[in-house]
Amino acid sequence: MDTCLQELTLEELKSYAPVIGVTDAAGQKVGQVEKDLLLYLLSMSASWMLAEIMDRFQEAVIAIDRHGRIFYLNSSYSKILGVSLGRLIGRDIRQVEPGAEIINVLEKKIPVFQEKQYIKTLDKYVSARIYPLERGSEFLGVVSIFQDTTVEVKLGEAVAKANEIALNYQRQAEAQEQMSRLEIIGKSPAFMKTVSQALIVAKTEASVLIKGENGAGKEMIAKIIHENSGRKTKPMILVNCAAIPENLIESELFGYEEGSFTGAKAGGKMGKFELANGGTLFLDEIGDMPMAMQAKLLRVLQAGEIEKIGRQRNIPVNVRLIAATNQPLEQMIQEKTFRQDLYFRLNIVEIDVPSLKERREDIGLLANHFLQVYNRRYEKKLTFSHEVLTFLHTYSWPGNVRELKNCMEYAVIMCSGELFGISHLPPHMKQLVGSEEAAGAEVMELAGASVQPVGQSYQGGPLREALGALEKKILIEAIAQNRGSKVRAMKELEVSKRTFYRKLKEYGINGSEKDT
Template sequence: MKISDIIKKSTISSNLNIKSNLIFPLDINIDQIDINEIEGEFIYFEDNKKIIGNISKNLIAYLQNKKIHNFFPDIMDKIKEGIIAIDENGKIFYANKNYSKILGIPLYHIIGKYIQDIEKEASIIKVLSTHKEIFKKNNYIKSLNKYVDVKILPLFIKNEFKGAISIFNDITEITNLNKEVIRISSVAEEYNQKLELIKELKNSKIVGEDPKYLELITKALIVSKTDVTVLILGENGVGKDVLSNFIHNNSKRASKPFITLNCATIPESLIESELFGYEGGSFTGAKQKGKIGKFQLADQGTIFLDEIGDMSFAMQAKLLRTLETGEIEKIGNESNIKVDVRVIAATNQNLEKKIEEGSFREDLYYRLSIITLEIPPLRERNHDIILLINSYLNYYNKKYNKNLNISTKAYSALLEYNWPGNIRELKNCIEHAVILTNGDCIYLENLPKKFQNKALEDKFVTLEELLNKKEKEILLNSLISNNWNKEKVAKILGIGQRTLYRKIKKYEIKLP
């Protein structure tokens, strides 16, 4: 094609005031222009006899020269992003080196192949049907196990769809780094929580190192910072009252009243007046000055309703109304009284079973159990039994001005016992022994009679054997409950993995 067929020769250049940086039509192929046919220094382009642009002869020569050297692939390969171009059928006709590097596939395995065969879930495939651009951040490519930020653009030539180009940046390292930062932050937060927990445990009456028990106390510490209603479950004597005190003392209401009511010890006829109070002379036998109920006494503070499972069905309805409205209905008072009270309830009964039996309100149960904390029985806390024995021994030594130790036989008997009465029973047992021991050591005969039967003495083992037995139980239970994840078990028990393996070998624990 001759230049005279596509452009107007620059014979009028001296009569025009047109700058040489005007844009020339993009559909003109530079390779079609023969510089030798150009007269003057510019080529002008016109549309309907109107000049629309120009280009200098020198610029044409420069571009033609660069075309010969073909710099385009080198430029594209210097770009850190991966670039791939496909035609309207998904066939790959271009990819730069970084695309090959990110995918880990040589270019000769890519060019001419269909993207559908290389990456079935590739986002660029969608553009083939929608002809719309796509921008995605932190996009996970499953087949590569990589994260990328991707821009996908449709290709149009003269308004006809001809394919798509995908430009993406491998951010896997950054994403993994962010995940590691988040993980480390979580570990640090967990560590800080444990430090706070240890600090609070030292300031409270709570003793324990069992992982499940510490997890419970951690939850209680978190819950204490809110005003949410808490239901504490557990057998008699596990320390439900101690846990409720712990929650209150670590709450924003700590400086306000902490009022308790045992629902099992108050006659049904009196529990309403105990909870809500009454006006003077409101019924026969009522005090002239009336009485302030527990809820009113606990205003701005916390009320602990122990043995909530023993509350009558009719009284449950009145309690539910107070929980929902924040108001109490004092006996003999026509107007309700507004109170601000945080409620903690506790029971050793199965409330869900009582609901089935029709003796406990389901709506009250759900209102009380927004947060449920279940205290494990002492027999499941293994090493904590030792800590509690020593703690109560120190306490009662000081109280009764003594300096007693515990003999090996007595210690063995205490550790072998099942403790159906839990912490309360253990506490009473140690106090009993301290009071009745006249010498400087607590022997088996100083313990309550249930510990002194002949069978227990016959199967007596050394303290070391007993502790080894307990340690093996702890290891085995931890391994089973954590799906034999030795790294996790070592972390939970606070020992190194080498120590864990040594103990597994020592106790001949068979791994799956």
């Protein structure tokens, strides 16, 4: 007996012969099946049993029809998302979870697999597999199967964070080791970050653009990169683009052949690129390079060969280029004074060198280092006075480390005794000290107090009065050191505005809250 199984009910099937022939929709016989097996399978496929099986899944399951209405949810869905199934069955998924990925699959009918999807409203991560439901060419809806991966994701993030911290410590340790080897002074976070970046990029062949103020130490960072690179056994050649006349810069960089122009040396001359072949070429003050020369430099970087003046054939060169500038190259590009294509060629990795005022933790270390260097050079034994140390830490250092170094040498040369005092500072610094003292004296006069060191000895009397006198002097000196600015003094002392002005009133230190 042949039949189309899709057309049979369970009761009709029971009356059939033990072996049933199966036909397709066109009436063609396609096989046969035992009646008892078929009855068993149909009885076990009851919807309640399927639901029981699905509820044992740890994964959440949600199914929607082609119109977006939810027609199935298992119990894990309720557990993971913390919602009652009865509140969701029959509702439109667009209202329940607007913006959910299942809606995109409903519209595009393309499967989606997501390893880490964040559900903001629940602060949870889920891993989801979303499939269109189809029977033949008919689109029926979408099913989404997902599981809660919040613990795994957050554990992974914690491990990644721990690894990052460990890597940072490793880099800092490596930076400290290299700084010690190269006799580089510094411990401030900003400077340590710069050195760490230099050590990272040193292991590559990438071009580097070093930015920073004059005297901040750009050349030193370039040397760190070279000394820790695969080219450290080869030469590092330095070129100051601002110091070479425009009509000579091409011959300086590329060299020339004998007799190539009037005045050319016998035998010709090797250029900086040839001298640096296999090693590193450091172009300082790259922003001062003429536009015509920028075009030729770009061509060299692209082709890997130089065109020597007076030579017919180009010469291949293998150099790593490090450039440095204190100028705003981005602004110069807008002003058409620096080539944008050269900028991007140079600036594969950018490193910013902090100014000395951005690394104040290093001022004392650097000052003492340079003082000892020049003590040995000039056979002296200078030490810092308290006033000089205070000045060094409050001065703005527009010339950065270079200015500090020059200041120490000047003082060692000019000082005939063993104490480095204010009078031994360079003239332009002593002028600033005078203006600061005048500002401080004005504040003291307003306060009706004389300048005394904060750490003066105990003169007797109740502890409360002694502490009050000390607190008053701290306030007065903080204002004096900030050139009369109460706002800056308040920030330096790290006290609230209300407390600060209450103390001024309490100790009779005049001034309004409008002072800046």
